Amino acid sequence: MKKSAYATTLSRYGRLSVLLLILVLVMTGCTAVAPAPAADTGAGGETAASADTPNVRFWNHWGAARVELVDQMIADFEEVHPDITVENLGQPWERRQENMFTALASNDPPEVVMATRSEILQLADDGLIVPITSMVEADDDVDLGKFYDAEINNMRWEGELYSMPMPTGGGITGIMLVNVDMFNEAGVEPWVPETWQELEDLAREFTVIDDRGIVQIGANVGTGAGAFFAWLYTNDGQIYSDDLRSVAFNSPEGVETLTWMVNFTNDINGGIQNVLDFYITGQEANETQPWYNDVELVNFPNVSIFFHMATLKPDLDWDLGLRPYNGNNDAAESHGISGEEFGWGYVIPAGVPEEKQQAAYEWVKKITYDMDGACWFMQQQSRPSPLKECNEDQMYYDVNPKWDLVRDSLERDVSVDILPIHNRVRDVVEQAVQAAMFGEKKPGRSIERCCRPGQRHH
């Protein structure tokens, strides 16, 4: 009898426990999947105090010294828009894409997400982000003509605008720096090469190699797909055909470009292994980079380097030129390319409720269009803005005597039309460039063969 009573008691407790547990799980589950009310997602009690205040969570990669600048923009924005709060969700660079897509795939995505141009096209093509065309058209303050054409066009897909740009998608590949201190040290009059052939001469003069590899490098023309695309445009080539229906990097110009890169790397720098070894501990923007240690004469940076130089080595004496072109090709000239790899925009995920989209747009406008937002943010970093007017500010000339050339490079940048599958095409080209660099295939054959799967991706 006692055992039976115990069993009954046990079963009663068991049933109760199960019911209680299910209840708790269901409640927590519901909380997890339901879109959180705006007031609950804020960082502080101030946000929670007002349920009507839209909270814009800003998913971005402006790290290091830029965090304070973003926070300053947020403070300014909230002063003008007391009905909106912005939360700075700075993200690490590591596993950037994985984290971003996980956030976008969630039921409660951030209201504004920083993404590259190719990602934006992919997201737009899949209908996962909201076009801002109608919001821009309804906004009397916005004149898209203030942007460089190449920059604003990078943000369009199939007739719709999905963001405004910031920073420049151009300026990534168009400029070239030379270390004047190294010229002086060598007792050579500083000069800036304008053609591939002049670059070869200069690099050959300054490169020093011993039995362990490169001690000092004249120039590194790159060993991957990004460098190949950049040099391709200085040899009058292009990645895709004008109608975007076929790849065009396998043209004679493409073969000539890759052949030149391989020969340069082998003949002047002693091969790709030397180059990889030389940069192995200094790939990021930090003081270990050869450029900051006076062992790299010519550098092909993007425009963010002006900010980094001011931080890491303000006394460095440098000169500026445009990316050299193939002097043996009459049609070739200096060009940078815009929007091929990076080119950043700020998108509003389709999962953001409609009532919050306008608030998100206001913040996008602040960081991409407003002179006291987007322009100020770029000026603080001494890097150019996609807004033409912003770059005319005297403060740029005060800190950068070669500013006219930076602007010239932006004007010369070619906006590269790419497809949502560009990352895959890029990977195919990367394989081809690597195969040629490591001597597995001749450059011409490598590019010709890689073109087949590239074409299939289309």
Add this chain to the structure above:
Amino acid sequence: MASSQLDVERVSPARSTSTRKIKWSNWLGYVFIAPWLVSFLFFDAIPIVSGFYHSFTKWNAMGEAKWLGLANYEEALTRDPLFWKSVSNSLYFIGASVPLGIILAFFLALLLNANIRGQGAYRTIYYLPSVVPTVAAVIVWIFIFETRRGILNWGLELVGLPPVRWLSNPDAAMPALIIMSLWGFGATMIIFLAGLQGIPTELYEAAEVDGARLVQKLWKITVPLMTPTIFFTLIMNLVAAFQAFNNAFIMTGGGPNNATLLYMLHLYNNAFSFFRMGYASAMAVMLFIVVFGITVFVYRTSDRWVYYS
């Protein structure tokens, strides 16, 4: 026959009560393991089923999945050159890192099992690498592998060997990755240490009485009695090696020239660089089948070399 039936009927009420009691005892157990079960359901079981389904689709993780049938599998097996490259790289990595890792961990466990002063400190020191974050460890290893100033090349030169381009030479990059993987031997070593301490000392004493030497004791007593532990660590290290990703992702990115493109890295690239979740899911399913098959094979052959007595 009739008597037998009666017996059953006679005992059936008691059995019924017992069954009910056991049933409700089980319920209480389920309540206690419910948090794990729910976690397993949502974070393991459902993703596994979802991954299996999506391996037959074209899907980018957010939009609609489009049914492709076996196309992803067909592409991997017949048209993706990097698939087979990553398979061969992974087999190379597993074939070297798993046995070397087990041998190293076993050897160090033997040393740390010796009754010496400062035993605890030694154990802590040897286990430390296992708790160092991967990113920090990789950065340290990049400096160790550096061609010009790396400590490894310095050591090679001390013994009269030429320096090696560890991270830029496709032939040396995988050995570098394998050497680095040995760095994390701590967990395996701890398991071996626990196993060694379970071997009765009487066996060694008896062997000594019979005149056995150190090597004989190792081969005739220690190794046979450690085979269940070796079997366990073999399975665990095999599974972990198939899933190796972090070191290659951070240190080499799969290069140079795809020499360290491990299977998981290729899978990751497809999933998160090209947003081909369907294709990546197909790769994951194939990995699961291979790992499962090898695990079953090792398990089935274990009765020939594992001693549980």
